[in-house]
Amino acid sequence: MDNLTWTGSLGTVLNPALTAAAALFAIAVVLQIATLFVVEPFRAQTLPDGRLSRRGGVLGLIERAPQYLLWALILIVLGYLVGGMVAPYGVAGILGAISKQLTPVWIALAATFVVSIAYKRKLGLYGKLFDSTVGMIGFGIVMFWVYTAFFSSVGGMIATHDPLSQVSGLKNKLPGTAVPDAADFAVGAHYLLGGDNLARDVFSRMVLGSWEVVKIAPLATMFAFMVGITLGVPAGYYGGKLDTVLSFLANLILAFPVILLFYLLVTPEIVLTGIPSYMAAVLFVFPVLFALVFLNARFRTDPKKRNLIVAVVIGAMAWAYLSLISQPGTVMSFLPGAVDLFNIPPGILVVFVSVVFVNSPTVFRIVRGLTLDLSTRDYVAAAQTRGEGPWYIMLWEILPNARGPLIVDFCLRIGYTTILLGTLGFFGLGLPPESPDWGSTINEGRKLLSIYPHPALPPALALLSLVLGLNLLADGLREESLRD
């Protein structure tokens, strides 16, 4: 069977167009930046009929050309993707086949965007995101990976091969190589992005690797925020000894080089001692504590209602907490199997716990700083005069007003957590070596990097794009939340 080329027969038309557009775009951008240093910026004048004037002539062309060329580039790239999706398998080459595999993702993305833009005025901060181009691009990239992760793992759709199965003869083969004994020219007949050092499909591993990140990073960041908020708000509000002690502890953890901490915490030996289970028991109690104080502060004046709400919510959370930390075969094994809701593999637990542990001091410092600033505001003084309790003021007056910077930091921190997970994989810590997560795949691919770069490059670019998407999303959110 034939191997696939990158763009197939679709490329005969689109490749020259893409090259031309890209070259022109590069020239136009350089020209434009060069003119910025020489020519005074143009100030738009309002014409008598209410329109704005714009610069004409060569300078005007230089100013606008990059924009047009960028649109041309985007259209050509869209042509590759749509062409690949519509054309039969193999006609549009590797890119087309990948685009075809990703069809459910494209549909989900399009649906998300159409619905969100249609109702953006009713959706609060999330809706405002769709007023900012940067925010939309970031959101698009992030959702692309979320959908990819979801459809490939839960839906079992996108990946073309099993991430662990090895096909002999495809070791380190280049992208587009045909599988030797494939029956017909259809999905699964090629290793779309080549084979790795153990003859496994690079594309399927990269796609499934996204699930490892998507299931750990946001949750770990959320726990880190719970720990940081529960400790940071009182530290900033009360100050004094509490603040000194907590800040010292936070600085102590921050003074550790992250990689040394990982090497000390994320080893099979440490898992044997049960330290991750103890740390999990401590770190995971914070969301329960937070919910308890949060609800109690709100409904304290109405004991009947308070008792009901607190009993239901805390009961459910405590159950989840107990089944989370109880794990047969480790030091913490106390719940009988019938009551134990779920179990986390110890390899993932230790990764999760250490990532939460590394992130929480930074969140603590941010929350503490915000609280210090906000507690001098008038509405806090007003609440104090009304006789509200300190926890009500902290959690219902100060915390909601700190949400803007916290949401932005949350997005950035998911990106940072993704980088940390990659670092762990890069050093071969925590997750099992055959795991398809991006860090481990990069680690495996780097050994033969100068001869066969293709196994390491896709996960590296995937990680880069996800973190970039999160950073852009954070930037868009910051812009929009500053606007009001």
Add this chain to the structure above:
Amino acid sequence: MGLFVLRRFGVIILTALSLTFIVFILTNLEPNLEKLAKTQGNARMTDEQVFTWLDNRGYYRADIIKYGEWLGVLPGYVIDGSDGETRYRCLRPGMTVDEMPRFCGILQGDWGFSTVFKEDVSVIVVTRLSQTAKLMGWVMLVMVPSALVIGVLAGMREGSKLDRTLSTASIVTTATPEYVSGVIFITVFASSAVGLKWFNGSATSAMEDITFLNFTLPVLTVALYGMGYIARMTRASMTEVMTAQYIRTARLKGVSFRNIVIKHALRNALIAPFTVIMLQFPWLLNGVVIVETLFNFKGFGWTLVQAAGNNDIEMLLGVSVVSVFVVLTTQLISDIGYVFLNPRIRIS
């Protein structure tokens, strides 16, 4: 000011003590000691042999006593082993028992003995650190000026196309961790697959002799990740200065834009980035570990990985001491420097 520095030094010492104690406890956990015994002695030792190996070398005593010995406040052990050999903590090769000092801890200037490298920790730390210092020096030399230039150019006309382009570029670099940019650089500039082969994919030869060929990629890889962050901070500071009253006054007086940027805005805009640059040191330390592993450059970060992988207790403690001092003294310098640069701030 003197009191402030003194108090900060107190905090540094306290942090270093707590941190090394945590490292000590973690490395002295039972499974870690077992790993140490098996890598040092023999991988196929029975449990009993592991026990005697560790017991003869004093590993089974209380952690606090062992820590005291390492610190140098308790006398080093003298153990008559069950195998008939007497072992001394403070005995070094080429030394007789009579000349041996009673205390040999970090307070006496003895950093201990590395079980992996079979050499004094202090010697390894000095040689490896000097290698890493070369890398860090070049990184700083590349990163700081270019980040400042990018930040100033982007911040001098907020919202312009130049600003948008440079800001996007900075965001991209902050989203590229070292192990991603390193892989991309090696693929593009060093692999036979692309065929550019401009630079070397390994920096091992840079340890004796730094050349453009073998040191460009590691330096660029570390510099890139920090560059975007510093550039964004510089941009933020620059845009803030450019909207200040005195800049408007200068503009109304008819000072040219170039002179406003260079003579009026620049000095005030560079105060904030100074703090950021100093606080980048701890991050650089992380980047250095990744880059040294990726490019096989045997510096401080590489030593950390080797020591941690083999549970080399005293080497790890030495590494922790050095890194905690680097982190905390740069913080101190950034605080003090900020006061000198910004006369509006006084430390009381």
